[in-house]
Amino acid sequence: MPDERRLPADLIHALEEIVGARFVRTTIEERALYAYDATIRRSLPDAVVRPKTTQEIAALLPICGAHHIPVVPRGAASGLSGGSVPLRGGIALDLTRMDAILEISPQDLLAVAQAGVNTQRFADAVAAQGLFFPPDPSSALASTLGGNAAENAGGPHAFKYGVFRDYVLGLTVVTADGRILHTGGRTVKNVSGYDLTRLFVGSEGTLGVITELTLKLIPKPQAKRTLLTAYDRIEDAAETVSAIIAAGMQPAALEFLDDASMRVVESYLHLGLPVDAQALLLLEVDGPAVAVTEQAEALIALCRTHHSREVEVAQTPQQAEQLWRARKSISSAVARIKPSKISEDATVPPSKLPEMVHRLQEIGRKYEVDLVIFGHAGDGNLHPNIMCDERDAQEMTRVWQAVAEIFATTLDLGGTLSGEHGIGYMKAPFMAWEHAPAELDAMRAVKRAFDPLSILNPGKLFPEDVPPWPVPLPTYPRTPPSA
């Protein structure tokens, strides 16, 4: 089914003038490669544009506005909520050519980088200078800084160190009318006016195009230790997490894997994980060398009192790296179970973690779906993934029902729809479950202020804008079952 949508010739010509003809693509073959991110829906853009500079973007946005053509900013398209899928066609604005690290300043403890810089490459470059950039989304090998900031990504280290928003000191942003804003600055303390930086972080490309970031760095911890332990009962693992937090300990990471996710990553990497166990905890402590040993011992003792098996301590940096590689592979390795996946990142207050794990298992059983649970247990950020076959309509009905119930349960427990993946199109239908009309109105007012023509990433974030949920949605809050 060849796609016949065509952009006006004068628009194409104008775009070619701005970024160069080589970097404007309109063939169906190229557009097909910009129809996706890491979610299951595909939607073709009408053109792919690959700018190199902030000025080029400032020049092209008003022209797209004049033609009422949507523009969807995109980094590496590794997102899990659909943020960069061009639902309404238009321009897929690929920022990966903007990939320069402009400055790393050990004196000011900051770095300046363009939006298309690969996140892992950035972290490595910073580490080479003895500094530390803590946000470490599992997709860092693929993702870009701009994409991570737009989605306000987190990762395992968020438990101790916070998420992307805590490291963005300033941004260069192009708004829909083509104006270039420089928000924030080069200081940690900055109360000069509204905090526009935090407004754009997590705005999912709906308010402006982030083109450059000034990022806060911290000194690299002197030492770290990585621990792994297994449990015969999943409840014991969850209780351990709550106990660690209640005891006032703050490991650098506190990750949870259920049996299915452990087995699937073992079949990928063959590390000798204890596949007969029901759950795994992967913990990391960092800090001064003396403190690290002490913390590790305290953690081991606490795990043991909660019926963990032996706690293994990674003996070499390579061993620790392997364990992290295993953890960061899960989100993709689960496709070995079934070929389609729905990733969620329901997040609850840490004290509710054991109950959430329990309720997720019940949901999996109730709807007869393959539900895998792993995630950042320390901050209550779980990733229930439902593995399915998108060609099986009956199964998919149950899947969509289960997803809705996951959201309802999360909100019941005082949690949020998304901890770190963003809303995109995947969770937008549920926004009114979490946010009162006044809150959504406030968000709409912000959107109108920056993008009155609504050309930036339409079809995302707001419940009224998105394709309908595939199954009838229950009402929320849930009415208690009548006796």
Place this chain on the structure above:
Amino acid sequence: MAAPLYMPCIKCGLCLSVCPTYQLTQEELESPRGRVQLIAAVDRGVVPLDAPEVDQTLFDCLDCRACEVACPSGVPIGELIETGRAQVTAQQAEHGQLSAGSRLVRFVLRHLFPYPQRLERTARALRWMQRLGLIRFADKVGLLRLFPAGWAEMARALPQIPSKSGRSQLVLPDDSKTSLPTSEAIKGTAALFLGCILDVIFPQANLSSAHVLAHNGWNVCVPADQRCCGALAIHAGDREAARALARRNIDAFLASGADTIVTDAGGCGAALLEYPQLLADDPAYAQKAQDFASRVQDIAEVLVQNGFEKPAAALPMRVTYQESCHLHNVMHVISAPRQLLDSIDGLEIREMPDAARCCGSAGIYNLTHPQLAEPLLARKMADVPSDVDAIVTGNPGCWLQLLHGVQAYGPSCAVTHTVCLLDAAYNREVRS
């Protein structure tokens, strides 16, 4: 309802950063994810099979398989690319649209490489051209420039072709055992796979393999009826030609009765290991292919797994090890070659960064895609430590490409095979 092979690709993008062509071009079309998704788009009817971009995405791939190792979802990217190429070439052939280059490659792969005698005659002719200075002369007067880009570089890089192939020295008329002396304790019978190009340009690798196996207590046999493994045909999308070779090799080696089939070329070894995939739809050979593949092992792994003698003599030199992509990514032989090298006293291994990244050889990719292969080689050579005496590798394609690299970019050093160094160390021991 079997899922199409591309379906478990959840588009996470973890393959992007390891793909040499993506690193070079930063284009989704030149990335593993882009390739898999374009194949999916063709299958779904969104994109036509005969689109130039489909040809480009499939044939620009080095088939180095680094993406498969990086893919947690287990997408068989190599198989998707190789079968995709077969579809594209079949359609092009049907419509008489095969390019002159493709037709030439296909002709050579069908009529030269599968026939050891023709290959040896060609090698002899080349050898005489070299000895008479004809290639140098052709280069000087500009004749080499008449060939497509890439070919001239390879002609210059070609080492002096030896007068005898490994085959002519190792195969005995009765096809049973070689007369190589072995130690008393026999570990088993190893059937040596010779390959095609390797055996005429670098026969010393096969000779060394045979010696080293015998030295370590193996009965070495070299089945006479063996042929080219078919890897180059598979890369070129000619699966029919590859199947014919595979059947012939399976028959030859199963008849030998050897428990272990030994290769010293990562590219060949990987192709042999994947015969079951190639012959899955052939009822007469599907099972035999499984049996055959279960016996295939790289020389370094055979030695390390079954024990080998540490050379008594020292070989004082500094080397760096360049992984053969297929040895690393498909056969998963990573530490064994290093263990062999490490066992040689005086030999110091200087690891280069990203040693597993493709050097651009990729079978005959350096001939068909010089515009991508050259920058990959330049990057590779920049990573080679400047003070090494030799680059060691485990595959003839890499060997030839690295020889060209040493000439074109430096550092000035030798290029050799792991097993040749081990053999040299053993020989030194005998002499001293």
